[in-house]
Amino acid sequence: MSIDPVRQTMTGDLTGLNFAILDRLSNESKRRRHLKDQEAAGVDPKARPRTGMDINNRDEQVTDCRQYVESRGGRIVHIYDEEHTSAYKRRKIRQSDGSVIYRVIRPVYAAMLRDLAKGKAPNGERLDGAICPDLDRLTRDNRDLEDSIDTVVHHHRPIIDLSGALDLNTQNGQTNARVITAFKNAQSADTGRRVGRKHKALQREGIPTGGHRPFGWQDDKRTLHPVEAPLLRTAVAEILNGRAVTAVAADWNRRGIPTARGKLWRAVNLKAVLRNPRMAGYRMVTIANADEDNGETLSRHVITLKDEDGNPVMGQWERMISPADWDKLIAIIGETPQRGDGNNTRSHLATGTLRCGKGDCDTPLRATKAPPSAHKPEGFFWYTCLSKGQGGCGGVKVNGWETDEALMWLAIEMYQEQAAEREASAEPEPWQREGELTMVREDMAAAKAARKAGKITAERYYADLAEQEAAERALLKEKNATIKAAQVAADVPVTLEEDWTGGNLSLTEQRVYLERAFSAVIVAPTNGRRGVPTHHRLTPVPAQRG
Incomplete structure (x- = not known):
């Protein structure tokens, strides 16, 4: 019997057709954190779901799409699974000529369209069409939508949804899809702006956020933990007196002291805790370092949030140590990983030396x-x-x-x-240039006030700011070196x-x-x-x- 995928999907009869399923979730961070917490608590991952977080929504999408196709005589030959993939967020792509464009990056979605064009699934079976839960799961970007339209029109392999409203084969259906996608795109942009404003407000007020509690504080992220806080303060005192961070981590592991997530300590994890401005009571913000060519996040680091006057924003929690001791600690352990500070898996003393x-x-x-x-x-x-x-x-x-x-x-x-x-x-002399550092910071605050009042141009402001920030960094570097010398850094x-x-x-x-x-x-x-x-x-x- 000959098959006509386009005509059959229009009538709802999928007999003899082979379909693939496209499932997608934009952000699975909360569920991933929940599963890690469940694992740390010893909960069986195969146990019956007890909360909504225990349910994999992508599995639900697959189940619904499979039932739809099979109830109409078709069969599923492949599943294109897009986990933790945004259909809206654009990334920077550098062209071969050096120019830059911005595109939504979805390799699984692109692979599905290529397979549809060829009419062959990854397992070698014939592929007649694809199904997704709704247009929102297919795309929120009009460029991606046009790629889907081209595949359907030129290769006669339909892409349908559970509602039956998605029709990319006719002009009316294409127009409706374009309008809906534009609305969904605007909806994502609005959501991004609202979320951004919310996070800025949380940061400005010093309100604690995050998916899990930090080591040393209780679940409210505000109150010091009665057991972990003394341990952390003792560790800081020992490090200030010369003990290695790795030695502290090894000692805690021997004593059965786990991380906040119930894991073993590594020096890199302990240093991340110690470097966090929350230790000194400061509100922190995470900065992501991205690859300039593809926009992928290479690393993240936490810095102290500053207010409009350049002063640290205080967090709404009990601080672990004084700001002065935290400055001394940072001067000793540094702001970047050092040789020998990580979790070394080598089995001989001198390998690498x-x-x-x-x-x-x-x-x-x-x-x-x-x-x-x-x-x-x-x-x-x-x-x-x-x-x-x-x-x-x-x-x-x-x-x-x-x-x-x-x-x-x-x-x-x-x-x-x-x-x-x-x-x-x-005894080493104390640092003598604190006054210069104060003056530089006062100049920065005055320049910012003048800029806000319209007394200086943006060009002048940012030119002066670059020089002032360079001077501040140089003075802070010298100050940290002096503090480190004063602490003797006995290893x-x-x-x-x-x-x-x-x-x-x-x-x-x-x-x-x-x-x-x-x-x-x-x-x-x-x-x-x-x-x-x-x-x-x-x-x-x-x-x-x-």
Whole structure:
């Protein structure tokens, strides 16, 4: 029997037709957070839904569309699933000639139209048409709608919805779809503006937001947690006195102290908590760094929200530590990740620190387990240079156990020498340029007031602002360096030797101390000599200290 997809869809008879389903949700962030919280609470994901958040709306769309098609004699051969995809938000795209255009990015939707044009589903079966719950799920962008119209008109493969009102094959139907899409697009724009105004108001008033509670505060995000807050304050005091963030995270994991979501701590997560302006009582705002070519978010960071006068906006919650202590903390842990601060999965102490010292090779050494033929003790290994085929020279090999022990003593001795130097030195002078920083900020506030009053032009205002902000950044950098020096930034406790030699430090903690002591350790070749002590072959390169 011959089939005519367009005619059959007009009559509602889908007998013998193969359809694909397009389901889509614009934003699934809330449900994803809910599922993570459920997982942390040990709730079985297959259990009967207890709230609306437990229901996957995309599954509901698929169920409704499948019933519609199958009840009319058709069959479903594929599902195009667009999870967490906006049909409205446009992203920047850089053209080959360097120009920029803005388009809605929907790879799944585009793939569906290509398959419809070819008449073949991804599984190889014939594809006669597509169904979506309604026009709103198909598109909210008129450019995308025109692509759908072209596919239907030129390839005679219909796109229908559950209401039966979607008709892209006739001029009247196309016109109706264009009008509805334009209204939906305007509706999305209006919603975006309302949401934006709401969030600005929340920020301005210092009202806490967010999907889950921050570590250290209770569920209301305002009151300090009776157990976690003291832990966090103690950790801050320890870090200000020289303890590594990674050491704190490892200690909390050993003691069974989980994150606010019930997970294990990593240094990067703990530093994110410590860097959050909420610690000092400031209202924060998240800034997204996007790829200039495609608009994709590369990273996010949290900064302090400022009011019109350039002053920090205070949040409506109990602060964890004073602003002065938070400034000192940021000066020590920095505003960006540093080498050795992350969750290091390497299983040997010196991997990533040792480098080949033969000629100008400088290749990082790797740990190599001794084979049975070497007749070495269980667990014995060497640090070796990569072969020439792998980018090294293959000319350096050193006993792993002896190297780790030598590096331990090198690090301990270096920290002890630094501690002695600090004790012998005079108390560092306080920062002397606080007045200059205050004047710069007063100039910025005055310029903003003059601009609002119409006394200076926009060109003059922004030119002056760029210079003032540059001066403020330079002064703050110098101030933080002075604070860091005043805090001494002692990277180790006084019991380091006892802790390390006594086996009280985890490998992660040992690696942090080593990597903060030395940026690299050069391993010299033996040049054919026998019996050269391992520690004589090691040349440490001290890490630069801010």
